[in-house]
Amino acid sequence: MGKIKVVLWDIDGTLLDFQVAEKHAIYACFEKLGLGQCTDEMLEDYIEINAGYWRRLERGELTKQQVLVGRFEEFFGKYGIDAAKAPAFNEEYQLRLGDTICFCENGLETVKALKGQALQYAVTNGTKTAQERKLAGSGLDKLLDGVFISEIIGIEKPMKGFFEKTFQEIGAFCKEEMMIVGDSLTSDIQGGNNAGIVTCWYNPAGKERPADLRIDYDIRDIGEVADIVGR
Ligand SMILES: [Mg+2]
Structure with missing residues (x-):
């Protein structure tokens, strides 16, 4: 990788x-x-x-x-x-839904730590109304380099088309230089598999890994993303 x-x-x-x-x-x-x-x-x-x-x-x-x-x-x-x-x-x-902003442990710290080290985008299936309010309320809209909401794109994550549209906007990177980080096997990890990019499963409870998905990283703490990117 x-x-x-x-x-x-x-x-x-x-x-x-x-x-x-x-x-x-x-x-x-x-x-x-x-x-x-x-x-x-x-x-x-x-x-x-x-x-x-x-x-x-x-x-x-x-x-x-x-x-x-x-x-x-x-x-x-x-x-x-x-x-x-x-x-x-x-x-x-x-x-x-946008009223209550609560970060997952080390979420905000990690996004801040990665600023300047990697481009960071949101990829989400939530609604435009809820996600835009949440991203603004949390300050993530300013910290991230861009936001991709399925309702605006017109295709849901994990569909390949969702990622193709995001890649068009992000620009030219090799697939092995791009990583999705998410807690959902069916949308984030499946999506990363469909798109052919590196996958990082946020699995705080330490659930068993399924055999049918490619999971490149299986992490308990969001802070580990900074270590992976820093390698
Ligand atoms: Mg999720």
Whole structure:
């Protein structure tokens, strides 16, 4: 492997703590729309429903809009909440997601440390509304060299086309000089495999590596990215 000159960062669950932002956003929307209380158990349930919808998006089975509204329709259906409220709920939710900014451990420090050493870009499947607010609120928009949001590009990560479009903008680099860092096997690591670039799996819990994906680096701490780039 050559020296890494370009780092493609996943945002949610990699640089920013998505679980904290998600929890606060869901609670705020329940209050705003007068839906009563969302219990911890309901939240757990929603998280599972939501994950299923995003996996279907990554496989190309659903559109982004079907995911965004469908997950809440299913969730509301389960708890006797009017499913017709799902579109309005989602709209509010996208705004509220940007309210709570919490970095994953060593996320901000590592992006700062790499400044000047490598070009850094965000590659994310979140919505334009939520991601732009989050990136501005966290200051990442100023620290990174650019941002690629699937909703703007029109293709989801891990599709090869998503990366082809980003490469067109980033310019001429060898594939072995580019590395994606992310917590998701199905979107980040699969995406890196599809694009033929170096892959770095942020795996803080030390989960078992799957045999069917090429994982060049398996890290527990985001800070390790600086060591990899510095090699
Ligand atoms: Mg992620």
